[in-house]
Amino acid sequence: MKQLVVHNEAEWTETALLEDGRLIEFAAERVREYGMAGSFYKGRIVNVLPGMQAAFVDIGLKKNAFLYIDDMLPAHLDKQSDTKPSIEQIARKGQQVLVQITKEPLGGKGARVTMHYSLPGRYIVYMPEADYVAVSRKIEPESERVRLKSLGEHLRRSGEGMILRTAAGDGNDDSLGEELKRLRSQWDSIRSFAESTEAPHELFRDLDLAQRMIRDVFNPNADELILDDAEARERAGLYMQRMMPGVQPRVRLHRDPTPLFETYPVERQLHRDFGRKIWLPGGGTLIWDQTEALTVVDVNTGKFTGADGSLETTVTDTNLEAAEEIARLLRLRDVGGIVIVDFIDMQEESNRQRVLVRLEEKLSKDRTQSHIVGWTKLGLLEMTRKKVRESGAGLFYEPCSTCEGTGRIMIR
Known part of the structure; x- marks a missing residue:
């Protein structure tokens, strides 16, 4: 059994994923800086670099974001043409573009962004312009992957794409269809917002750390979620009701005076495993x-x-x-x-x-x-x-x- 342990402080959220008591994932995030990777911005190109075949984009952060030419071109350009245009043919200084962060700013480097958009859900990663369906290789048997791929082809509209995640193997067809509708509506809102605002501007911020962990690693039928903050417990419960209707996950509020990360124990394992x-x-x-x-x-x-x-x-x-x-x-x-x-x-x-x-x-x-x-x-x-x-x-x-x-x- 896995346990997802969430510790909240005024400035920080920390999550630890334990499997049979052993720490396998740890993440921490400043509350005011959550969800940068995966977020959408309307940016303005401030510099085009032919020698690097890339452009720098002002998205409103301290450092300009880096946009490589392959992240601007259509995903299936190789199927349409034998030649690839240069960055100068498709990007110009002052051009406003809708971009998504794929890599957060690290050290002295700015964020890396793309124009190949994706919106992750629990069962589906929705790609509004990808035009293909893929299925997680972790889903078994092969016949189930074939069935899910066929379902994805049936659900998607022309030009849309999706990846059916590992959790899709546990979901029913109605759940997948409902999630696709929700992600499609989310994308329509982002695109409409981009059309009505000037760059640089944040358009959509991804989920906070605890919600991302619930979405990506938490199995409501087998795992346990433990939090030490009542408000965070309430937010997590509402999120799961929306994402997993009809499921009764095991969620517990830690009330013991012993700190949460000492009870499980995360603190001791962190000091050992980061040496x-x-x-x-x-x-x-x-x-x-x-x-x-x-x-x-x-x-x-x-x-x-x-x-x-x-x-x-x-x-x-x-x-x-x-x-x-x-x-x-x-x-x-x-x-x-x-x-x-x-x-x-x-x-x-x-x-x-x-x-x-x-x-x-x-x-x-x-x-x-x-x-x-x-x-x-x-x-x-x-x-x-x-x-x-x-x-x-x-x-x-x-x-x-x-x-x-x-x-x-x-x-x-």
């Missing part, structure tokens, strides 16, 4: 180093000496355990960009393949897209993971003034 050195259950260790460009994870046997006297078995067992923990920590820390894992050297190719399969299997549970490139000639594992928002726990760290950023001090 540089993480102990594996069997005695091995992970050394975790993060730079601006990439994240490096070094796997060591630590205190684990094996049981059968075989070095290859000892090394492989440690690497298999490390693969599971790395997949969990990538999700928990919300690591983005390039990831290099230095597993302990294995002599047999079959064991290397076992480690790769184990990592892929555990990463399949992650909502954020990742891609395993494979083993390098030096025996390192290369992979990438998409980055959308600033890491929740990262908001509670500040660079160390003594080493100028090599270390971090937790201010939480």
Whole structure:
């Protein structure tokens, strides 16, 4: 069973997702800055850069947003034409455009925006101009995916597109149809607002953190939601009534004087799992180093000496355990960009393949897209993971003034 634990303060909302008591996701958000990724803006192009085939767009934030040419062109241009226009042919300074944030401002970079729009619901990701239907590969069996794809084709209008999410496998056909109508109406409102206002202007803000987690990870038939704020409990209840009519989810208000994150316990796991050195259950260790460009994870046997006297078995067992923990920590820390894992050297190719399969299997549970490139000639594992928002726990760290950023001090 999973538990979604939501802690509210005056300035912050923090959410923790636990599976059998183990922390697998954590997110934090400033109340006044919620929902930037996924939000819609009417912006004004302030600069067109032919050398980068991109434009900078003023959407009313401190830094201008970045709009790449492929995010301006129609999604299926390759099917219509063999040649792609240049950025100067489709964008001009002063042009007003309707854009959606796909990547929040991080560090010194502004937001990344797109003109390929999408609106996520519990069952459907609605794409008003995509003109195709896709179904989550996590839905089984294959016959159910085929049935849902056929249903999506029947429900959509010409030119519309949608992705049927994993939760669609648990929903009935009427629920999917009602959600599509709601998302379609939401898009019509955004477009009408854009037509009647001048740039730069915010048009639509995505849900707050707790509501997004309920929408994306909470299973009302199996999971439990615990909150420590009565108003937040009321908002969550109203949201679920609207999103999941007829369902009676398990929602509880935490009234115990012991803080919520100590009761479950989230606080202790956060301090352990965000350290540089993480102990594996069997005695091995992970050394975790993060730079601006990439994240490096070094796997060591630590205190684990094996049981059968075989070095290859000892090394492989440690690497298999490390693969599971790395997949969990990538999700928990919300690591983005390039990831290099230095597993302990294995002599047999079959064991290397076992480690790769184990990592892929555990990463399949992650909502954020990742891609395993494979083993390098030096025996390192290369992979990438998409980055959308600033890491929740990262908001509670500040660079160390003594080493100028090599270390971090937790201010939480």
